[in-house]
């Protein structure tokens with residue numbers, strides 16, 4: 076019987092035939108730690124007896140959640156991590172480069188067929204490049220840093236077949252929100268998702284990253300797009316790798332198969348307080364919002380800002396809405412800058428910040444007061460995620476966020 | 492013996508420990524902010540031996556290990572739920588707050604007198620017994636070693 080992508084990746088790493096359900100100790104090609112979960116992993120590694128990391132070149136360190144340090148304790152964590160990087164010979168991207176899930180692919184630290192772990196749940200994002208990547212906790216990370224391998228249970232796969240062409244102002248975020256709504260917040264727990272079909276083949280790498288990023292919002296362990304020419308083009312100049320075919324065999328066993336015609340998808344929005352509370356934007360249109368956040372590892376790329384700028388046109392953002400824009404990385408920031416979009420956004424009334432996680436997780440800045448409503452292009456709308464537990468977070472595409480920021484109320488982007 | 496703290500479905504890690512407390516890593520200090528803003532009495536009243544009883548998908552969301560650590564700091568030894576989010580499950584095993592699957596949690600009310608009997612795989616709540624699902628075998632190795640840190644030490648010394 077044939078194999079799924081996940082089974083193939085584990086078979087290649089473990090040098091034996093691996094099947095869904097098998098528990099294996101597998102070597103990893105990369106391990107990412109950031110300023111929130113890294114300190115704990117470093118401390119736990121010391122508790123495990125310390126010593127040298129398995130391979131400093133395979134450890135990726137950066138700071139993105141609380142930067143520039145927003146508290147003395149954050150600053151202390153940064154100092155502690157810098158010291159660890161120096162002692163161990165790990166390259167630290169520090170506060171300069173941006174959000175982990177943008178920086179790791181951008182710096183060529185992931186390639187198709189890799190197994191990558193990160194002490195961050197959205198590590199599944201690198202599936203956009205055909206890797207098996209997954210989020211782990213700090214203690215597992217400590218173990219990986221020390222031994223270079225980890226126990227995995229090889230997941231079953233849910234195959235998504237998406238075809239057709241998106242309507243104008245509808246895109247990857249609307250598709251992934253549709254899937255989260257259908258599959259549910261725990262519908263893919265312990266499983267991998269494979270994103271296949273024409274719609275994914277047509278999708279650019281940023282769009283694939285948006286989708287793979289949110290695999291975890293269905294509980295999935297990984298969300299993988301089979302690598303193709305777009306993947307190779309993206310990786311050109313970023314890392315050395317010899318392209319190879321990586322897709323499921325025709326007779327591979329899937330746990331479930333689902334198909335979508337993306338032409339039928341209208342703009343979607345996740346309403347408080349669960350990511351799978353997904354409705355058509357039209358159902359909540361007219362709802363007042365206090366803040367709009369365009370950014371995060373889900374939708375903080377150049378293409379997302381272009382999308383927002385197209386919706387904005389020559390208009391201004393509403394005076395009643397605080398618009399906070401945060402690109403996901405320094406590279407994306409520079410692209411937006413060079414395209415003249417920052418001037419346009421600031422002129423329209425937005426705040427344009429340097430790359431970081433920003434308001435996404437209610438840590439550094441842009442927190443909400445009780446009763447306030449935020450519309451965000453990020454990936455989670457849990458109660459209290461962006462501030463007070465009495466505030467409300469809605470999730471949408473950059474187009475819907477921009478359209479709503481113009482009118483001051485939730486707005487279908489096809490109508491502006 | 493302890494009391495049950497009853498929660499619903501999809502309890503996320505932001506609810507267990509909000510993002511603004513993630514610079515802390517002392518379990519006791521984390522515990523003082525556990526469920527802050529959603530269930531404030533928990534951090535004041537929870538004590539050693541208490542058990543969390545929940546519905547589906549407990550611990551969904553972030554990979555923050557601060558979540559099981561905050562529960563550990565509050566004295567929680569077991570979380571009994573219908574199902575768990577994957578990363579939380581691993582983190583809980585690793586940090587020694589045992590996540591146990593039980594399909595009968597609906598029948599256990601908040602504030603019941605509960606105790607978990609792991610060897611015989613049942614939870615007793617207000618004198619009634621409900622069966623628990625066993626912890627998967629490969630995870631048991633870590634539990635038996637006393638958590639992943641101890642497991643790693645054993646491996647490191649080999």
Ligand code: SF4
Nearest residue numbers: 174371372432435436
């Ligand atoms: S942008 Fe948000 S979801 Fe992405 S890594 Fe940062 S906090 Fe996590």
